Amino acid sequence: MGEIKTITKKIKKFRDERDWKQFHNHKDMALSLVLEATEVLEHFQWKSLEEVNKHGILCKSDIAEELADVAIYLFELADNLEINLSSAIEKKLIKNANKYPVEKAKGTHSKYNYL
Amino acid sequence: MGEIKTITKKIKKFRDERDWKQFHNHKDMALSLVLEATEVLEHFQWKSLEEVNKHGILCKSDIAEELADVAIYLFELADNLEINLSSAIEKKLIKNANKYPVEKAKGTHSKYNYL
Amino acid sequence: MGEIKTITKKIKKFRDERDWKQFHNHKDMALSLVLEATEVLEHFQWKSLEEVNKHGILCKSDIAEELADVAIYLFELADNLEINLSSAIEKKLIKNANKYPVEKAKGTHSKYNYL
């Protein structure tokens, strides 16, 4: 079994021991994914890029917890939707490579429709 | 090498071929993580739980792409911060198990400070 | 002076007394607007529509504070960008009326491009 599937199995065990599947509809899962992602972002609010770098080092373990929370919802939501996250990422990277060809996208942060 | 590290390596190859590391400071990465998470959420806006379930089946491949986008930023951001996402998740699950003991948390969606 | 302008003046007085204009670039203001909006959303996480209604009554004063936080960033950001929020809303309502004509949009939550 792949790493993501192994972790997802542990996440579902945690959930099912608490009988929480009843609350984990896709809408509340997606909502929770957003809430956890904003807790990552909150770490960098009002900070200059220099402060952002320092904070990333000083508060590494706190940020690690927030990223873990995002991953926990992400992995479970993908599983609930019967999506293989690993192959979804592989496919998306191929799609992105077509949207952002190296010769056009190199060194610019423009959206693909402006390239 | 674990699955998450293998995928992260591909993400970084994609990024570096386009010389995009210069834009990928932690603040913009966290901001992008939030934006992608909201694109997942947008799929379920205004929908009843019944419609949410139907939509999850009908639009599975579109949602898979949005989840992949979240994962792509999540995996790269963790790597940029030198965070081992896999072990961060393991640690967080243990911490959550202490915050939400089965006997107290079973069948309720209350926050741990209200248990 | 209109109500929004009067409130905005007070918000700017509060900001300037603390010499905070230096941090209030448009990017951090928009980021903060998102963070405050998610604090409103957090109130309704995991709740059924029945629980949502009860919570809206029981925690009215807490939610009022979160909505105020959204408004405070919204009004200042509009002002910083030299946008007249009041007339922007009027214009957007007219645009929305064209995107969602009553005869097509009545009783459906479909996006305008699916009507």
Added chain:
Amino acid sequence: MGEIKTITKKIKKFRDERDWKQFHNHKDMALSLVLEATEVLEHFQWKSLEEVNKHGILCKSDIAEELADVAIYLFELADNLEINLSSAIEKKLIKNANKYPVEKAKGTHSKYNYL
């Protein structure tokens, strides 16, 4: 009638002509508030502060529309919850003044619990 109430009345007229109250539960309204706030934020993704300033001028009318969308949900949600937004803001500014006394907060972006 105050400006915010007058605008809110127009928003509700627009909504009721389309029979949309049935979809506008507090949870979906808060979710929509977040989605619109992220559309503001998206304008500033990947941009340096210099680019952010230029973009704020060049794309002023597009950003005005996004801010209007945030305001439209904010004003209606407050009204649905029977919250007087104007007085909620006044109260919050007083509370913030106590949390962030000028002598401590001047020139720093630290959170009140770190002052």
